[in-house]
Amino acid sequence: MSAETEQRARERRRASLRAGAKAGIPFAVAAGLVAVSYGVLAEPILGATVTLVMSVFVFAGSAQFGSVAVLGAGGGVPAALAASVLLNARYIPMGIAIAPSVRGRWWKRAAYGEAMIDGSWAMADRGDGRFDPDFMVGATLPSYPAWIGGTAIGVFAGDVILDPADIGLDALFPAFFLALLFGGELRGGRTPVIVALAGGAIALALTPVAPAGVPVIAASAAALIGLRGTGGGGEPDIEGDPVG
Amino acid sequence: MAEAWTLFALMAVTTAVIRASGPVVLGGRELPRRATAVVALLAPALLAALVMTETFRGEGTGLIVDERALGVAGAGAVMLARGSIVVALAVAMALTAGSRALL
Numbered sequence: 001m002s003a004e005t006e007q008r009a010r011e012r013r014r015a016s017l018r019a020g021a022k023a024g025i026p027f028a029v030a031a032g033l034v035a036v037s038y039g040v041l042a043e044p045i046l047g048a049t050v051t052l053v054m055s056v057f058v059f060a061g062s063a064q065f066g067s068v069a070v071l072g073a074g075g076g077v078p079a080a081l082a083a084s085v086l087l088n089a090r091y092i093p094m095g096i097a098i099a100p101s102v103r104g105r106w107w108k109r110a111a112y113g114e115a116m117i118d119g120s121w122a123m124a125d126r127g128d129g130r131f132d133p134d135f136m137v138g139a140t141l142p143s144y145p146a147w148i149g150g151t152a153i154g155v156f157a158g159d160v161i162l163d164p165a166d167i168g169l170d171a172l173f174p175a176f177f178l179a180l181l182f183g184g185e186l187r188g189g190r191t192p193v194i195v196a197l198a199g200g201a202i203a204l205a206l207t208p209v210a211p212a213g214v215p216v217i218a219a220s221a222a223a224l225i226g227l228r229g230t231g232g233g234g235e236p237d238i239e240g241d242p243v244g
Numbered sequence: 245m246a247e248a249w250t251l252f253a254l255m256a257v258t259t260a261v262i263r264a265s266g267p268v269v270l271g272g273r274e275l276p277r278r279a280t281a282v283v284a285l286l287a288p289a290l291l292a293a294l295v296m297t298e299t300f301r302g303e304g305t306g307l308i309v310d311e312r313a314l315g316v317a318g319a320g321a322v323m324l325a326r327g328s329i330v331v332a333l334a335v336a337m338a339l340t341a342g343s344r345a346l347l
Contacts (some may be wrong), residue, residue: 012249018285023246024268026329026330026333030333045248046248046251046252047245047248048332050245050248050249050251050252053252054252054255054315057250057252057256058255058256058259059259059268060259063255063259067251067255071251073303075309076247077247077250077251077254080251081251081254081255081258084255084259085258085262087273088258088259088263089262090290091262091263091266092262092264092265092266093266093283093286093290094266094286094290095262095263095264095265095266096266096270096275096283096289097264097266097283097286097287098266098267099267099269099270099271099272099273099275100270100271100272100273100274100275100280102267102271102272103271103272104271104272104336106271109264109267109268109271109272110264110267110268112267113263113264113265113266113267113268114260114263115264118290118291118294121287122290122291124289125287127284128280128284129275129280129281129283129284145253151341154301161267166341166344166345167337167341168311168336168337168338168339168340168342168344169337170312170340171299171311171312171315171316171319171337171338171339171340172333172336173294173296173298174252174294174295174299174312174316174336175315175318175319175332175333175335175336175337176319176333177291177294177295178253178291178295178316178319178320178323178331178332179297179319179322179323179329179332179333180291180329181288181291181292181295182320182323183323184287185287185291191285192282192285192288193288195285195288195292196288196291196294198289198292199289199290199291199292200292200293200295200296202282202293203293203294203296204296204300204307207296207297207300207301207305207306207307208305208306208307209305210304210305211305212297212301215293215296215297216290216293216294216297218293219289219292219293219296220286220289220290220293221289221295222285222289222292223282223283223285223286223288223289224282225285226278226282226283226284226285227278227281227282228279235247242291
Protein backbone atom coordinates (compact mmCIF):
# COMPACT_ATOMS: atom_id res chain seq x y z
CA MET A 1 0.00 0.00 0.00
CA SER A 2 1.35 3.45 -0.86
CA ALA A 3 1.92 5.99 1.90
CA GLU A 4 -1.00 8.04 0.60
CA THR A 5 -3.40 5.11 0.61
CA GLU A 6 -2.27 4.21 4.09
CA GLN A 7 -2.85 7.78 5.25
CA ARG A 8 -6.34 7.77 3.77
CA ALA A 9 -7.12 4.44 5.37
CA ARG A 10 -6.01 5.79 8.75
CA GLU A 11 -8.19 8.86 8.30
CA ARG A 12 -11.16 6.71 7.39
CA ARG A 13 -10.65 4.61 10.49
CA ARG A 14 -10.40 7.71 12.66
CA ALA A 15 -13.59 9.06 11.11
CA SER A 16 -15.32 5.76 11.88
CA LEU A 17 -14.08 5.94 15.46
CA ARG A 18 -15.48 9.46 15.90
CA ALA A 19 -18.78 8.57 14.28
CA GLY A 20 -19.04 5.54 16.53
CA ALA A 21 -18.32 7.59 19.65
CA LYS A 22 -21.13 9.97 18.76
CA ALA A 23 -23.54 7.14 18.04
CA GLY A 24 -22.57 5.42 21.28
CA ILE A 25 -23.65 8.26 23.57
CA PRO A 26 -27.32 7.29 24.06
CA PHE A 27 -26.25 3.76 24.88
CA ALA A 28 -23.68 5.13 27.32
CA VAL A 29 -26.36 7.11 29.14
CA ALA A 30 -28.45 3.96 29.45
CA ALA A 31 -25.41 1.96 30.53
CA GLY A 32 -24.54 4.53 33.18
CA LEU A 33 -28.01 4.34 34.70
CA VAL A 34 -27.99 0.54 34.68
CA ALA A 35 -24.52 0.57 36.23
CA VAL A 36 -25.87 2.52 39.19
CA SER A 37 -28.32 -0.30 39.88
CA TYR A 38 -25.47 -2.82 39.51
CA GLY A 39 -23.45 -0.91 42.10
CA VAL A 40 -26.36 -0.88 44.52
CA LEU A 41 -27.08 -4.59 44.01
CA ALA A 42 -23.54 -5.92 44.06
CA GLU A 43 -21.94 -3.92 46.87
CA PRO A 44 -23.52 -5.86 49.76
CA ILE A 45 -22.57 -9.15 48.11
CA LEU A 46 -19.11 -8.53 46.69
CA GLY A 47 -17.95 -5.53 48.68
CA ALA A 48 -17.23 -2.10 47.27
CA THR A 49 -13.78 -2.84 45.81
CA VAL A 50 -14.64 -6.03 43.92
CA THR A 51 -17.87 -4.46 42.63
CA LEU A 52 -15.85 -1.61 41.17
CA VAL A 53 -13.06 -3.71 39.66
CA MET A 54 -15.70 -5.98 38.11
CA SER A 55 -16.97 -3.02 36.13
CA VAL A 56 -13.45 -1.94 35.21
CA PHE A 57 -12.04 -5.30 34.12
CA VAL A 58 -15.05 -7.44 33.22
CA PHE A 59 -17.26 -4.69 31.73
CA ALA A 60 -20.04 -7.11 30.83
CA GLY A 61 -23.45 -6.18 32.20
CA SER A 62 -25.30 -9.45 31.94
CA ALA A 63 -22.38 -11.47 33.32
CA GLN A 64 -21.94 -9.03 36.19
CA PHE A 65 -25.63 -9.03 37.11
CA GLY A 66 -26.01 -12.76 36.57
CA SER A 67 -23.06 -13.76 38.74
CA VAL A 68 -24.19 -11.49 41.58
CA ALA A 69 -27.68 -12.97 41.36
CA VAL A 70 -26.26 -16.48 41.74
CA LEU A 71 -24.12 -15.51 44.74
CA GLY A 72 -27.04 -13.63 46.28
CA ALA A 73 -29.22 -16.69 45.93
CA GLY A 74 -26.65 -18.77 47.84
CA GLY A 75 -24.71 -20.23 44.93
CA GLY A 76 -20.93 -20.59 45.09
CA VAL A 77 -18.14 -19.30 42.86
CA PRO A 78 -18.37 -22.21 40.34
CA ALA A 79 -22.09 -21.58 39.78
CA ALA A 80 -21.56 -17.83 39.50
CA LEU A 81 -18.72 -18.38 37.03
CA ALA A 82 -20.86 -20.78 34.98
CA ALA A 83 -23.60 -18.16 34.78
CA SER A 84 -21.06 -15.58 33.68
CA VAL A 85 -19.66 -17.84 30.94
CA LEU A 86 -23.14 -18.69 29.65
CA LEU A 87 -24.15 -15.07 29.60
CA ASN A 88 -20.96 -14.14 27.73
CA ALA A 89 -21.29 -17.03 25.28
CA ARG A 90 -23.07 -14.91 22.71
CA TYR A 91 -19.76 -13.04 22.21
CA ILE A 92 -18.50 -16.13 20.43
CA PRO A 93 -20.81 -15.90 17.40
CA MET A 94 -20.58 -12.11 17.61
CA GLY A 95 -16.78 -12.33 17.49
CA ILE A 96 -16.94 -14.78 14.59
CA ALA A 97 -19.22 -12.32 12.82
CA ILE A 98 -16.77 -9.42 13.03
CA ALA A 99 -13.63 -11.51 12.50
CA PRO A 100 -13.41 -11.13 8.69
CA SER A 101 -13.60 -7.34 9.14
CA VAL A 102 -10.81 -7.21 11.73
CA ARG A 103 -7.25 -7.04 10.44
CA GLY A 104 -3.78 -6.74 11.91
CA ARG A 105 -1.59 -8.66 14.33
CA TRP A 106 -3.24 -10.96 16.82
CA TRP A 107 -3.03 -8.55 19.74
CA LYS A 108 -4.73 -5.82 17.70
CA ARG A 109 -7.49 -8.26 16.81
CA ALA A 110 -7.82 -9.19 20.48
CA ALA A 111 -8.11 -5.50 21.36
CA TYR A 112 -10.95 -5.06 18.88
CA GLY A 113 -12.63 -8.08 20.44
CA GLU A 114 -12.40 -6.55 23.92
CA ALA A 115 -14.34 -3.52 22.67
CA MET A 116 -17.32 -5.69 21.80
CA ILE A 117 -20.52 -4.91 23.64
CA ASP A 118 -24.01 -5.69 22.32
CA GLY A 119 -25.03 -2.20 21.29
CA SER A 120 -21.70 -1.31 19.64
CA TRP A 121 -21.58 -4.61 17.78
CA ALA A 122 -25.07 -4.15 16.41
CA MET A 123 -24.40 -0.54 15.42
CA ALA A 124 -21.21 -1.56 13.62
CA ASP A 125 -23.12 -4.02 11.42
CA ARG A 126 -22.93 -2.76 7.84
CA GLY A 127 -24.89 -5.66 6.32
CA ASP A 128 -23.84 -8.54 4.07
CA GLY A 129 -21.53 -9.83 6.76
CA ARG A 130 -19.40 -6.65 6.93
CA PHE A 131 -18.74 -4.76 10.17
CA ASP A 132 -16.89 -1.53 10.88
CA PRO A 133 -14.62 -2.45 13.79
CA ASP A 134 -13.39 1.11 14.38
CA PHE A 135 -16.98 2.33 14.59
CA MET A 136 -17.58 -0.44 17.12
CA VAL A 137 -14.62 0.67 19.25
CA GLY A 138 -15.82 4.27 19.08
CA ALA A 139 -19.32 3.30 20.10
CA THR A 140 -17.97 1.46 23.15
CA LEU A 141 -15.76 4.34 24.30
CA PRO A 142 -18.43 6.50 25.98
CA SER A 143 -19.94 3.43 27.67
CA TYR A 144 -16.76 2.54 29.52
CA PRO A 145 -16.48 5.58 31.82
CA ALA A 146 -20.27 5.66 32.10
CA TRP A 147 -20.28 2.04 33.30
CA ILE A 148 -17.52 2.60 35.84
CA GLY A 149 -18.88 5.95 37.02
CA GLY A 150 -22.39 4.58 37.39
CA THR A 151 -21.08 1.63 39.38
CA ALA A 152 -19.21 3.99 41.70
CA ILE A 153 -22.34 6.06 42.26
CA GLY A 154 -24.30 2.92 43.06
CA VAL A 155 -21.62 1.63 45.44
CA PHE A 156 -21.05 4.85 47.37
CA ALA A 157 -24.41 6.62 47.15
CA GLY A 158 -26.63 3.55 46.91
CA ASP A 159 -28.84 4.23 49.88
CA VAL A 160 -29.64 7.69 48.61
CA ILE A 161 -30.75 6.46 45.19
CA LEU A 162 -34.28 5.41 44.40
CA ASP A 163 -35.19 1.83 43.61
CA PRO A 164 -34.26 1.41 39.93
CA ALA A 165 -37.64 -0.19 39.30
CA ASP A 166 -39.40 2.99 40.41
CA ILE A 167 -38.02 4.89 37.44
CA GLY A 168 -38.50 2.10 34.92
CA LEU A 169 -34.78 1.40 34.63
CA ASP A 170 -35.35 -2.29 34.00
CA ALA A 171 -37.05 -1.48 30.70
CA LEU A 172 -34.03 0.44 29.44
CA PHE A 173 -31.88 -2.29 27.93
CA PRO A 174 -34.67 -4.27 26.25
CA ALA A 175 -36.04 -1.00 24.84
CA PHE A 176 -32.58 -0.15 23.55
CA PHE A 177 -32.15 -3.51 21.83
CA LEU A 178 -35.61 -3.16 20.28
CA ALA A 179 -34.70 0.31 19.07
CA LEU A 180 -31.57 -1.08 17.42
CA LEU A 181 -33.61 -3.85 15.83
CA PHE A 182 -36.29 -1.54 14.42
CA GLY A 183 -33.79 1.19 13.66
CA GLY A 184 -31.76 -0.73 11.14
CA GLU A 185 -31.37 -4.45 11.54
CA LEU A 186 -34.50 -5.42 9.67
CA ARG A 187 -33.47 -3.95 6.32
CA GLY A 188 -33.03 -6.23 3.37
CA GLY A 189 -36.34 -7.90 2.83
CA ARG A 190 -38.23 -10.61 4.62
CA THR A 191 -35.36 -12.81 5.75
CA PRO A 192 -34.06 -10.61 8.61
CA VAL A 193 -37.63 -10.18 9.86
CA ILE A 194 -38.24 -13.94 9.82
CA VAL A 195 -34.91 -14.54 11.56
CA ALA A 196 -35.74 -11.95 14.22
CA LEU A 197 -39.14 -13.54 14.85
CA ALA A 198 -37.55 -16.99 15.05
CA GLY A 199 -34.76 -15.81 17.35
CA GLY A 200 -37.23 -14.05 19.62
CA ALA A 201 -39.45 -17.13 19.71
CA ILE A 202 -36.56 -19.43 20.62
CA ALA A 203 -35.41 -17.11 23.39
CA LEU A 204 -38.94 -16.68 24.75
CA ALA A 205 -39.56 -20.42 24.73
CA LEU A 206 -36.34 -21.13 26.62
CA THR A 207 -36.51 -18.30 29.16
CA PRO A 208 -38.84 -20.12 31.59
CA VAL A 209 -36.80 -23.31 31.56
CA ALA A 210 -33.17 -22.67 30.74
CA PRO A 211 -30.46 -21.00 32.83
CA ALA A 212 -29.71 -17.36 32.06
CA GLY A 213 -27.61 -16.96 28.92
CA VAL A 214 -28.79 -20.12 27.19
CA PRO A 215 -31.90 -18.58 25.55
CA VAL A 216 -29.82 -15.91 23.82
CA ILE A 217 -27.04 -18.14 22.54
CA ALA A 218 -29.62 -20.73 21.42
CA ALA A 219 -31.49 -18.04 19.49
CA SER A 220 -28.43 -17.45 17.33
CA ALA A 221 -29.40 -20.73 15.62
CA ALA A 222 -32.17 -18.74 13.94
CA ALA A 223 -29.48 -17.13 11.78
CA LEU A 224 -29.00 -20.55 10.16
CA ILE A 225 -32.13 -19.71 8.17
CA GLY A 226 -29.63 -17.76 6.09
CA LEU A 227 -28.32 -21.04 4.71
CA ARG A 228 -31.46 -21.38 2.65
CA GLY A 229 -31.59 -19.33 -0.55
CA THR A 230 -28.66 -17.66 -2.23
CA GLY A 231 -27.43 -14.30 -0.98
CA GLY A 232 -28.98 -14.02 2.48
CA GLY A 233 -29.60 -10.34 3.37
CA GLY A 234 -29.37 -7.61 0.76
CA GLU A 235 -31.36 -9.31 -1.97
CA PRO A 236 -33.97 -7.15 -3.69
CA ASP A 237 -37.39 -8.10 -2.37
CA ILE A 238 -40.62 -7.10 -4.08
CA GLU A 239 -42.41 -6.98 -0.74
CA GLY A 240 -40.08 -4.22 0.31
CA ASP A 241 -38.66 -3.41 3.70
CA PRO A 242 -41.43 -3.26 6.31
CA VAL A 243 -39.63 -0.74 8.48
CA GLY A 244 -37.42 1.37 6.21
CA MET B 245 -14.20 -11.60 50.46
CA ALA B 246 -11.57 -14.00 49.12
CA GLU B 247 -14.41 -15.69 47.22
CA ALA B 248 -15.33 -12.40 45.62
CA TRP B 249 -11.77 -11.80 44.44
CA THR B 250 -11.49 -15.35 43.09
CA LEU B 251 -14.70 -14.91 41.16
CA PHE B 252 -13.50 -11.56 39.86
CA ALA B 253 -10.19 -12.98 38.60
CA LEU B 254 -11.91 -15.92 36.87
CA MET B 255 -14.57 -13.71 35.32
CA ALA B 256 -12.06 -11.17 34.09
CA VAL B 257 -9.98 -13.84 32.35
CA THR B 258 -12.87 -15.84 30.88
CA THR B 259 -14.68 -12.74 29.63
CA ALA B 260 -11.54 -11.42 27.95
CA VAL B 261 -10.80 -14.77 26.31
CA ILE B 262 -14.37 -15.21 25.07
CA ARG B 263 -14.46 -11.70 23.61
CA ALA B 264 -11.11 -12.08 21.86
CA SER B 265 -11.60 -15.62 20.55
CA GLY B 266 -13.50 -14.85 17.34
CA PRO B 267 -11.26 -12.06 16.03
CA VAL B 268 -8.02 -13.74 17.15
CA VAL B 269 -8.75 -17.21 15.78
CA LEU B 270 -10.57 -16.23 12.59
CA GLY B 271 -9.50 -12.62 12.10
CA GLY B 272 -8.87 -11.10 8.72
CA ARG B 273 -9.99 -14.17 6.83
CA GLU B 274 -12.95 -14.25 4.50
CA LEU B 275 -15.59 -16.69 5.59
CA PRO B 276 -17.20 -19.02 3.03
CA ARG B 277 -20.20 -17.37 1.38
CA ARG B 278 -22.78 -19.46 3.21
CA ALA B 279 -21.20 -18.64 6.56
CA THR B 280 -21.28 -14.95 5.66
CA ALA B 281 -24.99 -15.22 4.86
CA VAL B 282 -25.57 -16.65 8.33
CA VAL B 283 -23.37 -14.06 10.04
CA ALA B 284 -25.31 -11.25 8.38
CA LEU B 285 -28.42 -12.52 10.14
CA LEU B 286 -26.91 -12.86 13.60
CA ALA B 287 -27.78 -9.31 14.64
CA PRO B 288 -31.55 -9.65 14.06
CA ALA B 289 -31.55 -13.05 15.81
CA LEU B 290 -29.52 -11.92 18.83
CA LEU B 291 -31.18 -8.53 19.22
CA ALA B 292 -34.64 -10.09 19.12
CA ALA B 293 -33.53 -12.68 21.67
CA LEU B 294 -32.08 -10.00 23.94
CA VAL B 295 -35.33 -8.04 23.75
CA MET B 296 -37.27 -11.13 24.80
CA THR B 297 -34.97 -12.22 27.64
CA GLU B 298 -34.48 -8.72 29.05
CA THR B 299 -38.21 -7.95 28.94
CA PHE B 300 -39.49 -11.19 30.39
CA ARG B 301 -36.84 -12.84 32.51
CA GLY B 302 -37.46 -13.40 36.21
CA GLU B 303 -34.97 -14.19 38.97
CA GLY B 304 -32.73 -16.99 37.71
CA THR B 305 -34.87 -19.22 35.54
CA GLY B 306 -38.43 -18.12 34.91
CA LEU B 307 -40.56 -15.77 32.95
CA ILE B 308 -42.33 -12.70 34.36
CA VAL B 309 -44.71 -10.48 32.45
CA ASP B 310 -44.69 -7.06 34.06
CA GLU B 311 -44.61 -3.37 33.33
CA ARG B 312 -41.35 -3.76 31.37
CA ALA B 313 -43.34 -5.23 28.50
CA LEU B 314 -45.42 -2.08 28.29
CA GLY B 315 -42.35 0.13 28.26
CA VAL B 316 -40.66 -1.95 25.57
CA ALA B 317 -43.82 -1.94 23.44
CA GLY B 318 -43.91 1.83 23.75
CA ALA B 319 -40.30 2.10 22.61
CA GLY B 320 -41.15 -0.09 19.63
CA ALA B 321 -44.05 2.17 18.72
CA VAL B 322 -41.78 5.24 18.84
CA MET B 323 -39.26 3.56 16.52
CA LEU B 324 -41.97 2.43 14.09
CA ALA B 325 -43.16 6.03 14.00
CA ARG B 326 -39.54 6.93 13.12
CA GLY B 327 -38.81 8.63 16.41
CA SER B 328 -35.29 8.87 17.84
CA ILE B 329 -33.71 6.25 20.07
CA VAL B 330 -33.50 8.73 22.95
CA VAL B 331 -37.24 9.42 22.79
CA ALA B 332 -37.91 5.68 22.59
CA LEU B 333 -35.86 5.06 25.74
CA ALA B 334 -37.52 7.92 27.60
CA VAL B 335 -40.95 6.60 26.65
CA ALA B 336 -39.96 3.10 27.78
CA MET B 337 -38.89 4.32 31.21
CA ALA B 338 -41.91 6.60 31.60
CA LEU B 339 -44.44 3.93 30.63
CA THR B 340 -42.83 1.32 32.87
CA ALA B 341 -42.47 3.61 35.87
CA GLY B 342 -45.88 5.18 35.33
CA SER B 343 -47.81 1.96 35.02
CA ARG B 344 -45.93 0.56 37.99
CA ALA B 345 -46.90 3.57 40.09
CA LEU B 346 -50.53 3.39 39.07
CA LEU B 347 -51.11 -0.35 39.52
